[in-house]
Amino acid sequence: MDHFPGTHWGKPRNDNIDAYGTYPLHAHQPRTDAFADGVQRTQQPVVTGASVLALKYKDGIMMAADNLASYGSLARFKDIQRASGDMADFQQLKHILDTLLIEQFVQDDGHKFGPTEIYEYLSRLMYGRRSKMDPLWNSLLVGGFKDGKSFLGYVDLLGTTYSAPTLRNWVWRYIAQPLLRKSVEGREDTLTEEEAVKILEGCMKVLFYRDARSLNKYQIAAVTEKGIWISDSRSVETEWAFAEGIRGYGAQTQ
Amino acid sequence: MSPISQPTSVAFNPYAENGGTILAIAGLDFAVVAGDTRQSEGYSIQTRYAPKVFRLTDKATLAVNGFAADGNIFVKTVKQRLEWYRHAHAKDMPLRAIARLIQTMLYAKRFFPYYVYNILGGIEEDGSGAVYSFDPVGSYEREACRAAGAASSLIQPFLDNQIYFKNQVAVSGTSHPKHLPILDVLSLVTDSFTSATERHIEVGDGLEIYVIVASGRSLTELSSIAGIEEVTGSASATDRVFVIRRELKKD
Numbered sequence: 001m002d003h004f005p006g007t008h009w010g011k012p013r014n015d016n017i018d019a020y021g022t023y024p025l026h027a028h029q030p031r032t033d034a035f036a037d038g039v040q041r042t043q044q045p046v047v048t049g050a051s052v053l054a055l056k057y058k059d060g061i062m063m064a065a066d067n068l069a070s071y072g073s074l075a076r077f078k079d080i081q082r083a084s085g086d087m088a089d090f091q092q093l094k095h096i097l098d099t100l101l102i103e104q105f106v107q108d109d110g111h112k113f114g115p116t117e118i119y120e121y122l123s124r125l126m127y128g129r130r131s132k133m134d135p136l137w138n139s140l141l142v143g144g145f146k147d148g149k150s151f152l153g154y155v156d157l158l159g160t161t162y163s164a165p166t167l168r169n170w171v172w173r174y175i176a177q178p179l180l181r182k183s184v185e186g187r188e189d190t191l192t193e194e195e196a197v198k199i200l201e202g203c204m205k206v207l208f209y210r211d212a213r214s215l216n217k218y219q220i221a222a223v224t225e226k227g228i229w230i231s232d233s234r235s236v237e238t239e240w241a242f243a244e245g246i247r248g249y250g251a252q253t254q
Numbered sequence: 255m256s257p258i259s260q261p262t263s264v265a266f267n268p269y270a271e272n273g274g275t276i277l278a279i280a281g282l283d284f285a286v287v288a289g290d291t292r293q294s295e296g297y298s299i300q301t302r303y304a305p306k307v308f309r310l311t312d313k314a315t316l317a318v319n320g321f322a323a324d325g326n327i328f329v330k331t332v333k334q335r336l337e338w339y340r341h342a343h344a345k346d347m348p349l350r351a352i353a354r355l356i357q358t359m360l361y362a363k364r365f366f367p368y369y370v371y372n373i374l375g376g377i378e379e380d381g382s383g384a385v386y387s388f389d390p391v392g393s394y395e396r397e398a399c400r401a402a403g404a405a406s407s408l409i410q411p412f413l414d415n416q417i418y419f420k421n422q423v424a425v426s427g428t429s430h431p432k433h434l435p436i437l438d439v440l441s442l443v444t445d446s447f448t449s450a451t452e453r454h455i456e457v458g459d460g461l462e463i464y465v466i467v468a469s470g471r472s473l474t475e476l477s478s479i480a481g482i483e484e485v486t487g488s489a490s491a492t493d494r495v496f497v498i499r500r501e502l503k504k505d
Contacts, residue, residue, distance in 0.1 A: 127323055127327060130268050130323070131268070131366075133266060133268060135266060135268075154300070158268065158269070158270050158321075158323050159323035159327070160270060160272070160295075160300075160321075160322050160323045161322070161323065161326060162293050162300050162301040162304050162322070163301065164300070164301040164302065164303070177298070
């Protein structure tokens, strides 16, 4: 019995798939792919970028990423993002966002994406992909500034979202987050740019000392009323002389 | 170089557990729906303020707990369905209909469930306070009170004792009250959450208590509460919604 005559444009029904004809069949023919066996989904990150820190301060948002993660930039938009996780997935994500923003630019209808819109889009995208069991293996921090308000949000490969005055990605949860919270929580509206830079520099230093996968070369970015500013690569001064005196934890002979 | 590597990877796990606890109590002509605002994963606090209780209409609030991403999407979809209902019927969906809608939406994903425990609280068409609780795949029930989430096993027995008077014997010649006064209910809610915060690491930071009051009920008791805020949506609404925010310990 064909309950939907006329909706399938003359294509024959297939009783094997839908014996009772409960739905227009053309709409849900299972897709077959000659290369189905070869199709793979990201099940673990391959080339990974490092990490991102972000905090709210008086004038907006400030982020720091060491140069392992500062691959490319979205500085031409009204907000910025640095992603950590799988590089290929990140580039795919950038590509999708680029396409979306070009489309919006071409429409030229006076409506522009702000940070909240970008964040909503990315959250839905990430959640959609996790629901297909085909996740984009990244965690994203979205920072922006629009209409006098700063915005900071997080979304990860599960589609989990949240915002807070300070954010960091997974690897830095135990090292950087307590430092950030101690110096930022409750002071978001009074922190100056200099103080914010100092806090991030402090975190980068501790991270470089303690995280084996970090690099003493990083960038800082600020999103404020004035727009986006991204620093050149910089380093922090480090002191290793004390290491000479440490005994008892390594493979020393003496 | 090694030959083809062994298939050692663990399959991608699309779920996470984000902690927190929710709770709802129905009164005679009011309902109270509360949740803490901490969102965590493992031992890390992701944020100290992620609301878990949402106003759906002027007679319904929904609390969601479990996997936060699923919860947020679920609430969004419920709100969208309610908006469509408003456009189609020029009125808000009644509470028991929202409850059935939620069961259908949950069961529709029976084989890839929303990993979310829902508690719906509000005012029924007959003006009575009501609480509906759901499991992740849609099985639901109308109750007088329910706790769900990380500290549900700490709070539910307390409510059984204080709301249902389980293991309590009334003084001879008297009987236990069927419904508690609103201020008693609110102190039970705050006590539940401060206690759960003491004993459960995933509970804390902030508390949001939504109070839905049936039309015709006096609001004098509520006006004495510090920091109470009205969040009723439409000016013509007869039932009214309030929110009370409290701090919880942050350690």
